Amino acid sequence: MSAILETHGLGVAIGGVRILSDVSLSVRRGEIMAVLGPNGAGKTTLFNLLTGLRRPSAGRIVLNGTDITGAPVFRRARLGLVRSFQITSLFPSLTVLENARLAAQVHLGGSLALWRRVRPTDAAVAMARAALETVGIAEYADEPAGSLSHGAKRKLEVALAIVGKPAVLLLDEPTAGMSAEDVPELTEVIRRVRDRHGTTILLVEHRMDVAIGLADRMAVMHHGTLLACDTPDAVMADPLVQSAYLGEAL
Numbered sequence: 001m002s003a004i005l006e007t008h009g010l011g012v013a014i015g016g017v018r019i020l021s022d023v024s025l026s027v028r029r030g031e032i033m034a035v036l037g038p039n040g041a042g043k044t045t046l047f048n049l050l051t052g053l054r055r056p057s058a059g060r061i062v063l064n065g066t067d068i069t070g071a072p073v074f075r076r077a078r079l080g081l082v083r084s085f086q087i088t089s090l091f092p093s094l095t096v097l098e099n100a101r102l103a104a105q106v107h108l109g110g111s112l113a114l115w116r117r118v119r120p121t122d123a124a125v126a127m128a129r130a131a132l133e134t135v136g137i138a139e140y141a142d143e144p145a146g147s148l149s150h151g152a153k154r155k156l157e158v159a160l161a162i163v164g165k166p167a168v169l170l171l172d173e174p175t176a177g178m179s180a181e182d183v184p185e186l187t188e189v190i191r192r193v194r195d196r197h198g199t200t201i202l203l204v205e206h207r208m209d210v211a212i213g214l215a216d217r218m219a220v221m222h223h224g225t226l227l228a229c230d231t232p233d234a235v236m237a238d239p240l241v242q243s244a245y246l247g248e249a250l
């Protein structure tokens with residue numbers, strides 16, 4: 001399988017302190033990869049580099065053969081790399097469908113200028129409905145987004161991100177704040193997105209059990225470096241990973 005997203009020697013230093021060092025990662029087309037690691041390992045920093053919220057001090061990021069190291073967020077999105085929206089970016093008083101339709105409108109090149117009335121297009125509505133169906137919340141299309149349960153809101157976040165069928169979807173702790181019984185449904189949604197659209201999915205995940213059940217491969221970070229990147233079985237058997245999680249000196 002070929003790589004769709006690669007990092008080469010990524011590093012970040014803040015005030016002379018290295019918080020990420022020499023991270024070289026290769027995400028294969030169509031795989032689900034989970035990024036794990038103890039607190040402070042550098043997961044969020046890596047995620048922010050990939051999404052374009054932070055610039056690296058060293059190294060390169062390549063998407064589908066194009067260097068996107070310094071590319072702004074919107075250009076990455078145009079090239080097919082999209083991160084999930086956060087619940088806080090939903091419009092609670094608009095319906096679920098309207099939220100998804102606005103995301104589709106933006107993808108189609110429209111404006112999200114709320115002071116102007118954005119004319120719904122058939123294409124945007126069709127894209128929105130398809131995304132809601134994929135994540136399994138089509139039945140709530142006409143409900144205000146604010147009235148959804150926490151679990152359904154997380155699904156809506158995913159729907160907003162996939163309206164344009166991105167090549168690569170980045171999910172930042174998709175199960176954060178979810179009750180244990182809601183987690184399997186969301187992981188099923190994530191798997192469905194990959195299976196239906198061939199989307200490559202990279203997610204930061206705290207829950208080891210979720211990562212093991214969902215990911216084709218897991219990348220484990222520790223002290224700002226990439227410790228291991230392999231199948232869940234191989235990673236779990238890796239003594240370096242075991243000692244990182246047990247907090248032993250490396």
Ligand SMILES: Nc1ncnc2c1ncn2[C@@H]1O[C@H](COP(=O)(O)OP(=O)(O)OP(=O)(O)O)[C@@H](O)[C@H]1O
Pocket residue numbers: 014019037038039040041042043044045046
């Ligand atoms: N802006 C910053 N200034 C200084 N140090 C920072 C900054 N951002 C992150 N760090 C440090 O870099 C390290 C990695 O942080 P990061 O948030 O990427 O880790 P993480 O793996 O996402 O942790 P968590 O699981 O706790 O969210 C931590 O030691 C953190 O304190």
